[in-house]
Amino acid sequence: MTRTTPFDWEQFLDRITAFYHTGDWRVPYLRDHAEDPFQVLIGTILSQRTRDENTDRASARLFAKYPDARSLADATAKQIEPLIRETGFYHTKAKGIRACAREILDRFGGVVPQTLEELTSLPSVGPKTANCVLVFGYGVPGMPVDTHVHRISNRLGVVRTKTPEETEAALRATVPERFWIPVNPLLVQHGQNLCRPIGPKCPECPVADLCATGMALAAGRRPPRPADDPSVRARATRARIRPSARAARPRRRPPLR
Template sequence: MIKIPERIERIMEELRGLYKLRVFEDKDPYRVLIRTILSQRTRDENTDQATLKLFNKYPDMEDVALAPQDKLEKLVKSAGFYRVKSKRIKEVSHILMDDYNGVVPDTMEELLKLPGVGRKTANCVLVYAFEKPAIPVDTHVHRISNRLGLVNSKEPDKTELELEKIIPKTYWIELNDLMVQFGQDICRPIGPKHEECPLAEICDYYQDILNQK
């Protein structure tokens, strides 16, 4: 059983070897924010399609703020949860115009005040728009961190706190994206591909499975 710091280094190096860090071609904070809200509980392809259609028709914050609700719903439909999401992006746009002078805030405290923005979304904006170190914890990061024995946590918020204590800051910006790719590809929620996994030998979850046989 290797120590945590070595374990982290091993994990991050393997993930770096397996995947490339994907960055939004459009780092505009407003667009990152809206795209991230649309991405909640939603796969990339569907998010991308919805985001594209939305900004094609309503390119700016003001356009979205003034757009009719039913038009927005139609445009973002493919992202799922489309009624609540369309309402939130419209409301967020309004609030940013009215209370923030059209500027997306770059602090956790202010971001959390916006409707539809929780810790995961706020951290995504901090990382992907402002390039500030933060660790967005979604279900992939939550699951993988627990399986690999980095944390022992039932809730994503607790996972985030624990990760922030043990992960060197140099890894923060890439951790979420690399783990998401790993989680879709190999360390899947159901039916993880242990045979293909380069981390199986240091994985608590896999070792438990071996021991049960």
């Protein structure tokens, strides 16, 4: 499903912020809230393939002992692993974050770099993590694309892509830069609540009349089939392969942020 008219990002962001009561996105979002870039970087690596609550608890434990690149680089994997165990894949993550801290120390004097190229040259740092550091650590425009941003951008009809990497490139090319910083936090919030991977609540959605999927439903046209939605297609495939595992996992509603 592709759009034939330009997408009104300003109206979209206005409505999403009003709906979730997240405040004015025009106020420099992270001016007073930008976090320590090193802790954003390490926390984002820890957040891979786990829930936010697990990341938050593990990060608090880790940074209480190793708050910066120097202290983490000097720690051993055995010292790090118990602190981050609940995020899963803790052997790999412990090695990865330690190596990352070591390179920041050796190559960048202990200061997390501020360019995508330098950030993605670090161990365990991909495009999403690098963009998160720019946006949430330095408060400068970046385009972190996770599964929520990828899925919703396709449903809105603003991109037609198969991977988060393609979505990042497409959004960078089409979204005016003044909208970049709020796009990720607001789409993630929307994806955790109404625009879920399966069963989006389009009739309740404040941007349904801006959304290609919402407009199709309102007009009585068939919404995109699961095969048109990369994230749903992937889940459907997993469900066919492991039906018992899927049934055994209850779905919990994430809290509003």
